[in-house]
Amino acid sequence: MEMHDLCAIAAREPRCVLATAVKVEGHAYRKQGVSMLLTEEGAMYGSISPGCLESDLQARVDRVLHTQQLEFVEYDMRPEDDMSWGETIGCGGLIIVLLEPVCGELRSIMSHMHAYFQSGSAVELTRSFYDQYTRIHYVIQLAEGAERQTSLYSSPAVKGASLNPINTMITEETPRLSLVVIHSSEADDLTSNSGESDLQRDGLTEVEKWDIPLQISAKYVPKPRLIILGAGNDVIPVARLGKSAGFRVVVADWRETLCTAERFPGVEFVRGFPSEIIPVLDIQSGDYIVLMSHQFPREREFLELLEDRNYAYLGIMGSRTRTARLLNDLPPLKQLHSPVGLTIGADGPEEIAISIAAELIACKRAAVAAERRKVQRGIAHATDGHRASGR
Incomplete structure (x- = not known):
């Protein structure tokens, strides 16, 4: 399922989470940058794996929506002796998934992205992390080298609209997002009070170990x-x-x-x-x-x-x-x-x-x-x- 579809679905789903593979190493079913949408009601749109990771990701949705926290989830299927994940998933790679509650700035950004897609425009979405990954800044702009295709299929919301970069604002009043880093094998041990968990205290070390960049950009094109x-x-x-x-x-x-x-x-x-x-x-x-x-x-x-x-x-x-x-x-x-x-x-x-x-x-x-x-x-x-x- 394309980002075009996910943006349209997010517009009608009041409570949902965007899951994005921000790092992929080794053999994996989907490529780095792919996203899917998970709703509070249990619906899943798109995929990151052949169906092996989605249930585990869905189990995290309620917590992400309740706490409004970013979560990085690690799925490491590289060890050959990993009987719990390696055998059942069968991919053999490392996947780091970012979970983001679709609210506030992200919901606005996805709405604008959908309008751009409807006009036939390719866009580039940039996520910038600040304050040790506890704040996130979104920017969308017309993708470099892309040409806007105007036709009768353009959304009324964007007819005649400019495609200048759209930024969310980072200010001192911007609510902080608590970072929670979870390993797939530790899901059952996570307490409901994730803000006090050892995983969060150790989380920044994990993010540094994964070498997650402070700025991640992805180009998305409209459906042909x-x-x-x-x-x-x-x-x-x-x-x-x-x-x-x-x-x-x-x-x-x-x-x-x-x-x-x-x-x-x-x-x-x-x-x-x-x-x-x-x-x-x-x-x-x-x-x-x-x-x-x-x-x-x-x-x-x-x-x-x-x-x-x-x-x-x-x-x-x-x-x-x-x-x-x-x-x-x-x-x-x-x-x-x-x-x-x-x-x-x-x-x-x-x-x-x-x-x-x-x-x-x-x-x-x-x-x-x-x-x-x-x-x-x-x-x-x-x-x-x-x-x-x-x-």
Whole structure:
């Protein structure tokens, strides 16, 4: 689950905790910088592990919300003879998780982040720790090198708004946050009066041992848009899987009766013929496009209008013969995938949808990896995603 989703969920959850992997060493299921949200009611959104750590983190939520304390939790699965964690988790790495109550400054920051994501803007969140990790300062700003994408999907709250850095203020009146450092194996021994525990008195030494920096920055990008031309029945599983894979799905079709929330829950719609929808879509370099209307003249018109635009992916449903006819006399199109989807021997709408979703994920992860190699600026970039290969 992306930070985009977590910010939206935090807006509707009055009492919740943000858990972030601030340090990862060795083999682990997720990368450093990944976050998840845990609520007082026991709901969990996102993941940091394959499900091994989440129950333990959830058990800490009530205390974090009650005390309004930051907590660092260590999960060390590196020792081979650790039968309690190493065998059950099976990751074999070290993970340091920061738990933050979502209130006050953090809630405001997440609200602003969500507004930026809705406008198509990538942001950088910086946490700065002060006074031996007992005070925290948040700053969000437009990520370096990112371009704001303005379109009809911009949130009303940010239309026309500037993207200047947003800071929380540190003053003498700012309430202090008590630091609690807990080892996973010591959870049962922690007293309810965590402010007097030996773990807190020894905590600063532990944080220094872990080499947690005083400033942690993470870049978060908005969800890439998946624009599907067509709203037929075979589009339904593609839209559903696209949402699950972290895309912001837009269905575009001229047949208004097919574009309904009942058929496509949680999906955005653009209704009209290609000449009408192209200006509205305002296609950007990070967009993924799939043609599934099965209407030859409409798809040809769409491709002609797409000629001078940049995008990340273009998939065309249909045989190679049909696609060749569709592209006849057109200049070469960028990022073309046809037939759309990975070759897995798919048969039927559901399996074809899986093959398309798999190809979309592979292309998205390859783009993220390429960007990471290009940037390499020494700050921790949160990907909120699994590796595209090696699993």
